[in-house]
Amino acid sequence: MFRQVVLTRFEQAVHQARHEKGELATEQINELWLAANRPMHGDVVRLTDGYAWWWMYIGHFIHVPFYCYAYAFGELLVLALVQKYKQTARLSFPSICSCSHREVRKRRTCCWRRSASNVTDPNFWELGLRLLGDMVTEAEQLAAQLR
Numbered sequence: 001m002f003r004q005v006v007l008t009r010f011e012q013a014v015h016q017a018r019h020e021k022g023e024l025a026t027e028q029i030n031e032l033w034l035a036a037n038r039p040m041h042g043d044v045v046r047l048t049d050g051y052a053w054w055w056m057y058i059g060h061f062i063h064v065p066f067y068c069y070a071y072a073f074g075e076l077l078v079l080a081l082v083q084k085y086k087q088t089a090r091l092s093f094p095s096i097c098s099c100s101h102r103e104v105r106k107r108r109t110c111c112w113r114r115s116a117s118n119v120t121d122p123n124f125w126e127l128g129l130r131l132l133g134d135m136v137t138e139a140e141q142l143a144a145q146l147r
Contacts, residue, residue: 001075001132002040007068010036011061029055077119080128087127 013032018024030052037047060067118124 001072004068004071004075006036006040007058007061008066008072010055011066011068014061015065076125076128076132078128079131080119080124083127083131084124 010033013036014024014029017028017032021028033055034047034052037051041047055061
């Protein structure tokens with residue numbers, strides 16, 4: 001999930017820079033790539049000069065912009081639903097949802113909004129973020145045991 005967010009943040013930065021500055025040199029895109037990746041890697045991984053070019057192998061930056069956003073969104077949705085399920089011991093989704101994407105986008109009546117899980121409520125998403133935070137904490141604790 002973290003990598004997908006990094007890729008999305010990189011795309012946002014490139015589009016913003018292109019909007020503000022016009023055509024970008026490869027070196028400018030390389031620096032945006034490194035700037036997006038540094039926070040994820042911290043001081044644990046040294047990003048080499050060669051790594052600055054790695055954005056080029058990801059074809060959907062050109063063919064399907066913001067493709068990675070869907071991965072991060074989907075993962076967070078699932079994590080929030082898992083937590084909601086644990087809280088309520090059930091989900092009240094209808095077996096078939098007939099809502100169009102336009103209805104969902106406009107936040108009109110929709111199966112999700114009629115269910116126990118209101119995806120328009122920031123607290124719903126916080127459930128997923130907390131579970132993700134718990135997973136990170138557990139990973140850090142396991143890593144510390146290996147040292």
